Amino acid sequence: MSSPSTTDVVVTGLGATTPLGGDVATTWEALLAGRSGVSRITDDWVKEFPAQLVARLATDPAEQIDRVRARRLDRSQQVAVIAAEQAWAESGAADSGVDPVRIAVVFGTGIGGALTLLGQDDVLEAKGPKRVSPFTIPMLMPNGPAAAVGLAVGARGGVHAPVSACASGAEAIRWGLDLLRLDRADIVLVGGAEACVHPLPMAGFAAMRAMSTRNDEPERASRPFDKARDGFVLGEGAAALVLERADSAAARGARVHAKVAGAAGTADGYDLVAPHPEGEGAGRAITAALRDAGLSPADIGHVNAHATSTPVGDTAEAAAIRSSLGEQVLVSATKSQTGHLLGAAGALESVFTILALREQVVPATANLDDPDDDAAVQALDIVRHEPRRTTLTAAVNDSFGFGGHNIALVFTTA
């Protein structure tokens, strides 16, 4: 193996708190075991809602974060800090001797501190302005998760918060890669966080007809690429990755999970929320990310698809994958078990992509009983029912967000 170049970027730490587990190991184990994080909401408010399903965190943040600290952090910030501190601890970056002014954070969210915004609006309506918490703004601002993570690890080299709806988590990884390649930082902690399970976002997504209404079968509701799919299931959680240049990681003896080989972003320029039907922008992002990584479609063994289980989104993505990578690639849609973590999705699915490379196993797509008749869906090799053991050297994670944002990331084995 050749010696690492100064611009090779590697992943030295992973963290997550998800509907499948309170950390990466339990989440991954549950994913491979085919468990679902989806359940039906039982609160009274949900009775009139068409879509009543949610993928709640498996571990309450209160079990993982100090009470006084938690009360100053929106739930989206709490999960961000939990995932980030896991990744940070695993990487050993705290003992790396890196100057804090060379440590950066890039942490995205799709919605931000919605629970704080809506909760404090209730306080305002009920009790008046003097009762609104002085922490309202720092808890609701969309850079809140990034800022909380930056404080948690003492990052002083810049804290950034990409906001591109459901592509935010993947976009954070792309920005982190750029920061390291441009020598703006020596270590970058990246990720995404989301926690907006509340009647208003639920009603808004339901009004778009974007959510599954398979209320009687929670674990069967998220079914990407399946003929009977009828929308996504809202999830909550966070995932984080520690990125650094390969040479400095090697010098300090850090464990390397995988390499971040390439990244790219495009915009559809087509519609505010509907994907381009042929996945033009998405396919272009994948192709550009491959070029950035210096790889060809034949090198890519696996794609962790964005596949949210919406009728139009999944077929557009299938077309994009087929046109950019061909039909040999093994496709997984892990939202079938985690639900859709919005701004955390790209980060979590990148963690899954990295673990697939590291463990040489491709997770299954749950609930894919009857693949859609769409030509691209039929042509692709979508792993279902059971995880598939295989030999992988490179894999792609793609993420798309309302607004026409498309991000593709290429990871390779360490």
Next chain:
Amino acid sequence: MSTQEIQSGLAEILEEVAGVAPADATPEKSFTDDLDVDSLSMVEIATAVEDKFGVAIPDDQLANIKTVGDAISFIEKNQG
């Protein structure tokens, strides 16, 4: 309300809002230097003081309250 009752009531607030151990909430302690209470938490403490003791602390007065003892004195002087 006695000084002692005010001190213990204030200690409860400090524990709830800022995680200060009740034994540490003694009159000579500075909120910022000793107890690590930041400016936003001071605003929360003022709201909680109003709820518990019925004593509103105007913003210009809040800035002058530096220690636990300052807060106790303010509440003592202004309670109805």
